[in-house]
Amino acid sequence: MTGRIVILTGGVGGAKLVKGCCEAFPPDTVTAIVNTADDFVHLGLPVSPDIDTLVYTLSGKANPELGWGRAGESWNFMEALRSLGGPGWFQLGDGDLAMHVLRALALAAGAPLSAFTAGVCESWEIGATVLPMSDSPVRTMLDTDAGELEFQDYFVGRRAAPVVSAIRFAGAADARPGPGVIEAITAADTRAVLIAPSNPFLSVDPVLSVPGIREALCATKAPVVAVSPLVGGDAVKGPTAKLMRELGMTVDAVAVAGHYAGLIDAMLIDAGDPQADFAVTVARADTLMHTQADRVRVAQAAVALADSLR
Template sequence: MIVALSGGIGGAKLALGLSHVLPLSELLIVANTGDDFEHLGLSISPDIDTLTYALAGLDNQELGWGRRDETWSFMETLGSIGGETWFRLGDRDLALHVERTRRLRAGETLSAITAGIARRLGIGPRILPMSDDPVRTRLRSDAGWLDFQHWFVRDQTRPPVHAIDFAGAAEARPNPLLLEALRSRPRAVVICPSNPFISIEPILAVPGLRAAIAACGAPVVAVSPIIAGQAVKGPTARMFEQTGMVPSAAAVAARYAGLLTHYVMEPEDDAAGIEAQVIRAPTLMRSLKDKIALARVVLSAA
């Protein structure tokens, strides 16, 4: 079993690459749920959905989020009657959120719902929420405390961030299937090239998960989401700067201190201070070929 910790877009790219080089039953993808929130009365799970669409071949590669071949009649109508339109939900995407919300209110767990939707869409690897209990990422900014999606989407990351909190993490229970996989000594744990602050650290904040990864006896291989001091996509570099750190591949590795055995990073980036075996390889994934090539590098390192 390969256990991969993932956020949204960058993590989904590597997860897709792994799904092409592993038997599907041997890949378990742990999704961050700190980005989840309630909007328009619906339960939205952005990182789970990005992984689901990518692995089902339904992702909108032009936007980087949502479904392909999307239409926007719902949002246009909502805007015409004065509704909130800052978080865009396409017509096809909307169906998933409606069904998830219905099933959650009927008492099903997020894990069961995610697994059921994955089966319906023909997805082979397992996608597991890090926990079935709610964990919500909140950011202390110049505008006060903001829920993650308000800062990221509504406010377009403009308010500088000074601190991050994972509300509910201390009370959350780790996904039992994830704990079982870690106790069974997986072949490797892969930390995908996702934002460490808001994609990976919410997973590690769930009580017992960081310790379970450290004790699992498997290689722990991370891939840097920073190339030449810049994030491929998203606010990773900006969040390092706003919290007083220089954005770099090494700075990301330091966030995972005590966990990593191997670290995959660009050949030109500085590896000084990294306490893991450094693997030099191209990490930018523009095509499916790139994703598969990086997945092979990660598995070879493990």
């Protein structure tokens, strides 16, 4: 069966699934809609962490040890910055700086984030389509026991240690979906819409907060399948399980499916997850993604689940 595969994504886990889809299916049939609520301005430069993680991953330039940034990176800039008393809490590698400088120049010249991102994909011959969720600024804000925090302060600066009581997305109400986003979800030739195993609250919810995107998921005729971010009843990395506990949720795939209630038709869960009753169709697979074979396996399982619903 042919058709476009659309993936709502953010973070490292999401980038792995998108990469797997590009390895399992023709890359030009893959569209990634990427969280931009993590974006912020640092040292005067606009940084788009989730977009950059994805394009580095798709182009083979990602740092496999760190899980973020570029492979073979050097850190001369950071060393010089710290020697001058500058802020060193957010790491910018020398090669990574090129992305942020060029993005700053493009945005200052009036180009939208979507156009800059498309240019990067063209320069690096990335076959997949990478769409920012919005060209409008949306920012993740967290109410915590340390006060209200911007996402990067919480996640990087404080290593996700504060206890979270609420999450909101500043600017979302006035944002518009990025060019091509709604069309990709609702197109007649869309084979499947996947929600990546990204953090539901910090990576997927921001995408859903943009007016029109949630409605498009409800309207699309394509099956919508979420890949659970939990493996064996816990998160592989990141604060997903911690956030679920802090927000009063049970840490299991059933709760994740419930969080997406009304949006998804099915969920792919890990083979090691305990048996449970789900309100949607469920399939199981080994969802850990360390190697190319792992990524392909999960991508194929998610799309096969979607195909089975037709």
